Amino acid sequence: MARVGFKKIYPAGSLDKTAVQALFSHLKTHVASAGFNVLLDNPDAIDFIRMGAATGTADDDTPHWAFEYVDWGADAEIRAYPVYGTHFVDGAAYAHSYTLVHSGWLGNPSPEFTLWFAADGAAGWWWLHGVEADAGSATGVSMRPACVGATSRRYPSDTHQGLCARYGIWDAWGDWEPAYARDEDGLIDTTPWTGTWSPFGEGWSFNAKRHPGSPLPKMAVPQFPNRDGGISACILGEFNEILILTDGYASEETVVPGWIAMIGNEWDQPYAVPAPASFTLL
Numbered sequence: 001m002a003r004v005g006f007k008k009i010y011p012a013g014s015l016d017k018t019a020v021q022a023l024f025s026h027l028k029t030h031v032a033s034a035g036f037n038v039l040l041d042n043p044d045a046i047d048f049i050r051m052g053a054a055t056g057t058a059d060d061d062t063p064h065w066a067f068e069y070v071d072w073g074a075d076a077e078i079r080a081y082p083v084y085g086t087h088f089v090d091g092a093a094y095a096h097s098y099t100l101v102h103s104g105w106l107g108n109p110s111p112e113f114t115l116w117f118a119a120d121g122a123a124g125w126w127w128l129h130g131v132e133a134d135a136g137s138a139t140g141v142s143m144r145p146a147c148v149g150a151t152s153r154r155y156p157s158d159t160h161q162g163l164c165a166r167y168g169i170w171d172a173w174g175d176w177e178p179a180y181a182r183d184e185d186g187l188i189d190t191t192p193w194t195g196t197w198s199p200f201g202e203g204w205s206f207n208a209k210r211h212p213g214s215p216l217p218k219m220a221v222p223q224f225p226n227r228d229g230g231i232s233a234c235i236l237g238e239f240n241e242i243l244i245l246t247d248g249y250a251s252e253e254t255v256v257p258g259w260i261a262m263i264g265n266e267w268d269q270p271y272a273v274p275a276p277a278s279f280t281l282l
Contacts, residue, residue, distance in 0.1 A: 002051075004034045005118030007279040012133070013109035020103045024069040026282060027078070027117065031067070035048045035121030040087045044069045047087040050124035058093070058167040060084045060179060063124035063151045066095065067139045073105040080128075080149070083169040084179035094180035094188065098135040098169045100128055100145050113144070116262070118275050124151045124167070129262045131251070136265075141251075145263030146172035148273060150241045168225075170242055172262075172269050220245055220255055220272055243272040 006026060010019060027059020028046045032038060039055060040047035047066040049057055057064070066081040066088035078100045106113060112133040119126035127148040131141035151167045168178030180188050220243040248271060249261035255272040263270045 002035050002122045003118070003120040003274070004030050005276040005279045006030060006282050008282040010110070010113040010115070012112045015103060015106055015110040015113050017071075017074065017076040017103050020078060020101055021069065022025045023101060023115070024067065024078050027067050030117060030119055031121075031126070034119035034126070036119070036124075037121075039064075040066070040089070044071075045089070047083065047089075048121075056086050058085045060167070062113040063149065063167040064179070065102070065126065065149050068097070072104075075102065077102045080147070080169055082149070082165060082177060082179040083192075084106065084165050094165075096168075096177050096179065098147065098171075098175075098177045100147065101130070105144060106132055114141075115145075116279060118273070118279070122276070123274075125149050125274070127241065129172075129273070131264055134265060138266050139263060141264060143172055143262075143268040146262065146264070146268070146271075148239075148241050150239045152239050167265075170239060172264070172271055173248045174269070223271075241273055244269040245272055 008026070028041070031046055031048050035051045036048035037053050037055070038046060038048050043068060045068045049064045050062050053059075053062045053064075064083040066083050068079045068081070068088075070077040070079060079097040080100050081088045081095040081097050083093055083095040085095065087093065088095040110132075112158065113130060115128070117126070117128045117131040124201045125148070128145055130145045132141070132144050134142040142148070149167070150170045165179035165181075168176055170176050223239045223242045223244045235269060243255060243259065245255065245261055247266070248272055249255070249263055251261060251263050253261045256262050257271045258274055260275040261270060261272050
């Protein structure tokens with residue numbers, strides 16, 4: 001158990017509602033295989049917490065997540081939630097949704113689409129990365145879903161205003177979706193959005209394209225949360241499951257032992273994530 005992952009290649013025109021429904025089933029299976037403690041399991045949702053955590057735990061020091069399947073008639077969506085509370089449908093819990101996959105995203109017919117997923121129940125993280133075929137890109141692909149359930153370190157207590165849960169969902173465009181955040185007045189905002197930054201600039205800006213003469217074509221750097229908009233400074237610590245990369249990598253290329261690169265087109269922010277020794281091909 002612990003670290004698992006799969007890879008799935010969808011031929012052009014095949015990423016439809018049925019495919020998304022099947023993907024949700026694969027996510028549920030691999031979450032259980034990763035060793036997470038499953039708190040809620042029904043046909044349309046799975047709520048899970050780090051291995052060894054007690055049922056009913058409402059502790060933001062322990063990464064807690066949920067995946068949900070949403071039927072939109074002709075289309076379907078899979079959402080992810082960071083959760084602070086008993087489970088994500090508990091009215092007293094704080095949770096914020098983020099769309100992982102939507103069958104209508106890629107158009108009709110959809111281009112060829114490749115998806116990776118990995119999870120580690122003992123460490124408490126997961127990530128999902130997808131690319132669509134893109135003839136106009138220098139790499140031949142562009143990122144679509146690219147997000148990580150990150151277990152960021154946090155130093156001060158979350159009882160202070162302007163702080164949020166130590167874990168949340170990060171995407172490759174710099175959005176950071178924690179379970180909850182406190183605004184500048186100290187009130188809990190259940191739909192937070194915050195920006196991120198790296199030494200190369202804002203995570204949500206087009207900072208991935210490098211000058212061709214850069215003397216550092218390959219370099220991994222920490223990614224830090226940052227104050228943005230109406231949400232106060234969130235987390236004083238680095239992301240445990242994210243490294244921001246300069247260009248020069250290829251997808252699945254080893255960055256450091258146990259970590260691999262994930263890329264898109266020349267405008268997408270390349271990044272690295274921890275990975276299993278191999279991916280199950282579905």
